[in-house]
Amino acid sequence: MATPKEKPTISLYSNRSSLKWVVLVISVIISAGSIIYTDQLVSEIREREKKQIDLYASTLEYLTNESEAPNTNVIFILEEIIDANTTIPVILTNEYGQPEYYRNIPKADKITDEKHRKRYLLNEIKSMKEEREPIMVTLTDSNNQIYGYKNIYYRNSYLLVQLKYYPYVQLSIIAIFGVIIFAVFNYSRTAEQNRVWVGLAKETAHQLGTPLSSLMAWVEYFKDTFPDYEEIFMELQKDVDRLDMITQRFSNIGSVPQLLEGNVYEIVDEVVQYLKVRISKKIEMSVESFPNKEILANLNKSLFAWVIENLIKNAADAMSGKGSIRIKVMKVNEGQVAVDVTDTGKGIAKNRIKDVFKPGFTTKKRGWGLGLTLTKRIIENYHGGKIFVKRSEPNVGTTFRILLKL
Ligand SMILES: Nc1ncnc2c1ncn2[C@@H]1O[C@H](COP(=O)(O)OP(=O)(O)O)[C@@H](O)[C@H]1O
Numbered sequence: 001m002a003t004p005k006e007k008p009t010i011s012l013y014s015n016r017s018s019l020k021w022v023v024l025v026i027s028v029i030i031s032a033g034s035i036i037y038t039d040q041l042v043s044e045i046r047e048r049e050k051k052q053i054d055l056y057a058s059t060l061e062y063l064t065n066e067s068e069a070p071n072t073n074v075i076f077i078l079e080e081i082i083d084a085n086t087t088i089p090v091i092l093t094n095e096y097g098q099p100e101y102y103r104n105i106p107k108a109d110k111i112t113d114e115k116h117r118k119r120y121l122l123n124e125i126k127s128m129k130e131e132r133e134p135i136m137v138t139l140t141d142s143n144n145q146i147y148g149y150k151n152i153y154y155r156n157s158y159l160l161v162q163l164k165y166y167p168y169v170q171l172s173i174i175a176i177f178g179v180i181i182f183a184v185f186n187y188s189r190t191a192e193q194n195r196v197w198v199g200l201a202k203e204t205a206h207q208l209g210t211p212l213s214s215l216m217a218w219v220e221y222f223k224d225t226f227p228d229y230e231e232i233f234m235e236l237q238k239d240v241d242r243l244d245m246i247t248q249r250f251s252n253i254g255s256v257p258q259l260l261e262g263n264v265y266e267i268v269d270e271v272v273q274y275l276k277v278r279i280s281k282k283i284e285m286s287v288e289s290f291p292n293k294e295i296l297a298n299l300n301k302s303l304f305a306w307v308i309e310n311l312i313k314n315a316a317d318a319m320s321g322k323g324s325i326r327i328k329v330m331k332v333n334e335g336q337v338a339v340d341v342t343d344t345g346k347g348i349a350k351n352r353i354k355d356v357f358k359p360g361f362t363t364k365k366r367g368w369g370l371g372l373t374l375t376k377r378i379i380e381n382y383h384g385g386k387i388f389v390k391r392s393e394p395n396v397g398t399t400f401r402i403l404l405k406l
């Protein structure tokens with residue numbers, strides 16, 4: 001006999017994580033670059049603003065020293081100088097720390113009540129002092145006699161403050177926008193995948209339906225017509241029933257499946273009994289149920305059986321023909337039922353655990369990598385449950401856990 005031709009396989013699995021890293025690294029570089037750059041701008045402007053204020057102070061000192069005139073003009077001149085500055089918030093105080101004049105503090109302008117405004121300015125002075133040391137101007141008369149001093153309090157201009165936070169605001173907006181775009185794309189991709197899954201499943205069920213009902217009718221006919229061969233027809237009946245079940249699975253996955261109350265233990269046990277005679281004799285299988293054998297949950301029987309079948313088949317594959325598969329059905333906290341499928345197989349490498357549910361991921365020569373994807377879909381989308389790798393150790397074994405609502 002000729003050896004069967006190796007079927008050409010299509011790799012469904014694609015690794016897109018390297019692309020993710022490239023995008024991430026580029027965005028980090030861009031962000032860091034723009035932050036560093038604006039930081040430099042900020043410190044330059046900060047320096048310049050300081051110089052501007054220094055200039056006020058020295059001009060003031062110079063003027064007062066030169067002027068023979070009485071100090072009545074001093075305030076006026078100082079105000080003139082301060083007025084020339086239209087961006088940096090400044091408060092001028094006398095020796096006693098009382099505000100005499102201010103500039104570029106729009107909030108203070110809005111306060112009409114004299115007392116209120118003064119209180120506000122005093123508060124401003126306090127916070128300005130924390131930010132920058134005030135510049136002290138000594139007032140001396142023509143005889144070089146000090147007759148007083150004034151303080152100029154100031155802080156970064158609003159422009160500078162804005163510039164300081166600008167890159168962060170800008171980057172956050174871009175990041176939020178990016179997340180939204182990603183979510184939308186992801187959603188539409190998932191929606192498309194869903195349509196393909198559902199459509200293909202429906203079509204398959206539909207195509208199987210016609211020959212199947214004809215087969216069923218034939219089996220019935222033969223059973224009645226040739227009662228002597230009953231045994232053969234019973235076997236045939238089993239295969240037809242199995243085909244019917246497969247059709248049902250596809251039909252269920254292609255529609256919103258009905259969930260009915262069913263005994264989880266019973267369904268699991270049925271699958272185990274069915275598979276026991278079909279997989280290697282050296283693989284021992286057992287089902288346990290806690291606290292009793294009556295654990296009810298809302299589920300779609302044909303789909304749930306499919307899930308268990310997938311897990312058992314994977315477990316058997318992982319053991320290369322020898323070992324044990326233990327299934328535990330148990331009530332766990334918060335009204336949930338857990339189904340643990342444990343094998344003594346070769347296990348899953350740590351860095352592969354996150355991949356096993358991805359479509360197309362397989363380590364088998366003849367695998368499609370769709371079994372666990374389908375399983376996850378059935379449990380999560382159709383039953384609102386959860387499935388995950390509870391534990392896996394290379395060469396020791398693997399436990400998959402399903403959680404369903406009771
Ligand atoms: N019980 C298990 N023990 C070890 N590896 C497993 C087990 N179940 C699944 N895997 C790994 O996950 C992969 C994907 O499984 P699956 O989606 O069922 O696809 P396939 O069985 O076609 O490979 C398998 O190829 C295997 O590497």
Ligand SMILES: [Mg+2]
Nearest residue numbers: 310314371372
């Ligand atoms: Mg599989």
